[in-house]
Amino acid sequence: MSLADAKMFSVSTPDRTRLPMTLLADAPARPAVPPTARRGDIEGLRAIAALLVAAFHIWLGRVSGGVDVFFVVSGFLITMTIVRQIDRFGTVRPLVYVGRLARRLLPAALIVLAVTGVAALLILSLAARERTFSEIAAAAGYVENWFLAFSSIDYLARDAFHSPVQHFWAMSAQGQFYLIWLVLGLVVVWIVRRSAIGVRSALIAGISVVLAASFAWSVVSTANNQAFAYYDTFARVWEFALGGLTALVLTRIPLSRRLASVLGWFGVAAIITCGLLLQVSELFPGWAALWPAGAAVLVLWAHVQPTRYGADRFLGLRPLVWLGGLSYGIYLWHWPIFVFALYLRDGRPLGVLAGMAVIAAAIGLAWLTKRCVERPFTTAADSEPTRRVARAGLAVALAVVLIASFGAGMFERNRADAQVAAEQALIANPDACLGAAYRVEPECAGVVPRSPAIPESPPHDRSEAYAPECSVPPTEYAFRECSWGPDDAEKRIVLIGNSHAVSWFPAVKAIIESHGWRLDLFFKSACAFNTAERDLAADVRRSCTEWNGKLQEVLAEREPYDYLLTSYFAGEAEFVDAEGNPSDRAGIDGFRAAWEPAVERGTEVWAVRDIPTMSKTMHECYQQHLDELELCGALLRSDAIEEEDLIVAAGAGQDGVKVIDLTEYLCSETECELTIGGVNVYRDSNHLTATFAASMAPYLARAAGIAE
Template identity: 35%
Template structure:
């Protein structure tokens, strides 16, 4: 977000932008929407303090970002409308000024993050950092995260240090949209007389509905009103329509696709548009003193309490986001049109020097605090900063934010004011050249790295079983000669199961059932592979067996969605309603198509170590039994975790760890006895499979066996290792299927 105070016209407004009119005296009754609002600078200070504290200590969304979205819409719209009153809006100039205000500090932080990533993170993490750096520079980070459905609250070393910049992208996109709308409406207002001469416009004006409107009292008032008021009325109508549509869309998204909804620009648009509508209505606001006091105190109380009242990551920007949004509106209205001395007490407190000072470098503080938090947690291999660690993070963030604000932001955007002298022209030029150079180097290096890594990442073909026995080293005691590991750590991310490669697995935002066929497509016997990616990663092994013994594999797969009948399926702590509807359709299709066997996962990792079989899995077994379907329940393979934090094998290996050090103790990964065994006693239709003795050694689950890397990420088998499991899978399926 832009937390910079120059969103509102100020004594230090950028470039040659017209200065705001003086604040009217408390008794004048005048309402000047352009008056400088020190109390809203203070509100920025409160909001950034909440954002930082909740990120570091509480692991919750505070609502501070929503506050900033409303403020940015309020100030940006007010500035553009005032500019349109004195002439053209100036789209190129506005974009240039806005980027000069926002980009320099971001470039500095991005460069620092890239340097820290090179120094502190394994090179296997650099590709994602590079991709998110580009996404942040070009303001599409929110879409990058939406596509991967990242968990914003999962503040641990596996999270990107740039993930918080999604909000900057949302704000930049909203700025551009509002700018184009305001500029277009302003142009139409200026061209009104000429436009009325066009045949289509004349036809509209001559129509019976328009004539009736123009003859009405409202129409006559509109004809008499000034061009500026016509502009405001037109913008109010457009912004209201878009805001209502955005709010309805966001409300629907909470219950259907919240992972996407959280980052979706259109779902967020109603928040800055609320501020924009308030800017348009500000000249008409006249409230009694008591109401202002009530609004001020209610607003600040709601903002402070918001993070405790609701779990924002699960419900924002839906209706619950009205809490921080309306609270911000209340505080804006409480002090509207009044000098600081005449404002309600809470607004005067917000206008105090400490709060205004904090708000002054809120933007830089927002940019710095998250990457510092993530790198700190990464170095300590912890999920929590703790009291002392949190204070250290805040102190370092404050120092860096102040330096960035003082020596980068201010010299590049401010002219002289009574309190802040402008930097000399030479200094401004040197800082500008330095930041631009850093930006160019940053862009070039990230693009080059992405290109080089893209060339190295590819799926591995068939490996020589003599050199690469893989699972046979554990299951059959095969000899393991000296050979380089395959896939390599560069190849691994692309060595994925076939349905992902073939787009035969529904993603998080795909509600429809996607199916594909593997094995022998003409066979009369069928195994349906059903569930999420942990059912999917057995496809390479099943493919080999199916081709050998001539049976068909039909896949019904969806990311993050094991087959479920739960009322409120969850994924990464968020509701996943598509999973319920998808599962219902799949179960019905299985009942109608009647495959010979349904292959799915039968266990999952337990939070306190080992593995378990959740009740939801048993409920699914009941549903399949009711339809007379036979089930192959595969025990899940280990998920790489330390202290509850997931990690990638390739990251550990790239950091110098070996196959055992990067693995897990077997008791931490798997319970002593397969938990699905006892549960299956009540289900004659369920047949339990367990291949973990071909994945783990007796005491340790390493990440490489038989010269083949087992995982391509934190917990999914590489296609290469899955293929090496085919002989063991064949042995366990033989007595169950009886097909060979």
């Protein structure tokens, strides 16, 4: 997702830093144009960024880089605010600083969160509501970016519902940045009072250090784990810092009229084309984010020398200035309206007219919010009594949103847990045709499946294998094991791999319970049981390599297992050879190399073909219409099955390896089913529900050659 700017501060700047004589050690040079002039170009820049964000979300299904423009602009303005506070008070006053931020940011944000919560209750499914309320609480607490960062690296959450408040990630990062800048301002004042360094020089030095450190971290973390870095505040601070240095340094450097005109228009063109030429969500915020951030700097710098046909004149046009004044509200409103519209349209993309209606609605609501909600807080609090009332009102409103969202989230979670408990009780005593049996058992012909299908909330239907003590996240360097069954069991099975291997855990557990055997589990998200690496984030690749190495050591130290079951996500990242080039051969050889030590010691390997998967559009329809799946159309077998399943190729013709293909229980000759025998098959687009997997136990045993 991306952010639109929070319109927080006046867009005028002081003509010079008139600091108290005890602090003033370096007066700034006078810029080419007095910065007291109204910065209409900033409002126009905000308008373009906000419209780009909305348009790219709605019609292109990607992000534009507009959020980076807002970050630079916000850094520019907040830095001048820090300077003004030091100029006026000799320091940065935390209560004044935070109070002003709260009055400008919270009213609109809280009303959007509250309205979105009510709409979620009326429109979204149970699973979607629970996730949405969790994110509303995170957004109200200005930690939504971290909520998404830790979700984004979870392999199991790749199909997580995109909530109607997900765009608050950038508001959260921005709010955290403002606190960082408050601390920076206080540190600068402390240093200046104890040295001969001037305020402006100290600020420039401090911001430069922050920029360099953040940019270095951004480049490294983006290369290692881009999904996490995208939401990481510390990987984004450099963009705000770039705006701060622009305010303190570049606006003091004069430009010729011709150069100013060229830079301004080049900056505008670069901002508009960034999202078209770069896949922002997959590249940012490392080196690539210099494109929109640098373009915003050029536009801000070009203003020091206005020209008749410069970009600043275009950006200062009245319609753009008016829209810029609403940019905060446009950003806040456009995303929930868009998400709810998609939900009601079963995930079908919006056309030109529908998309324009979303943007028009966002503009209209932004205007109403500014007039009826924001303005009373920003203009009425001119005296201390009214400021106290405003602060108290905001505190109460924030508490209400937080408590209500937490409460609603817990309520929905309890409802989901109650459903799962009831469904588990049903599975413990199933009828003969529940689940997979319905497709293949002769006595099930003509039987009407139970309705509604279970589980009623598929995303919650995960097995105990996903417990934190049994699973290892993708980037975590850890090794965990869980076991079921007696220590002295006649036979022992080991289940190894990522979440696609663990999809079969309920079936394997049912098998060992019926035979009195033992099951050991080694589960690491995103990691196939393979000696070759995959084209994943660098830290995920390293952790998988280390985990596989440790696993081989553990297996070698134990008595040989009777059976080893493994599988993997065939549609995920490709395997790579030693030079880092995509290579199916490397993947096939890597599987065989991983299995070889176990096979040589007498273990029979069950190489299970990957399950059919849904497209994103099909999955969105599936989770929205569980009671009317006919609306989603057919999941074609040709689209759902990965023909190049390397685990099948690796096991073919290998002694000690049994390739197990259970596709016939999921698909006909032409289609793969979403609900079978009154059981919903999928937890998300590419994982089985625990309920359906449990119903596959006799058929997995049959395919493995285990006597019932």
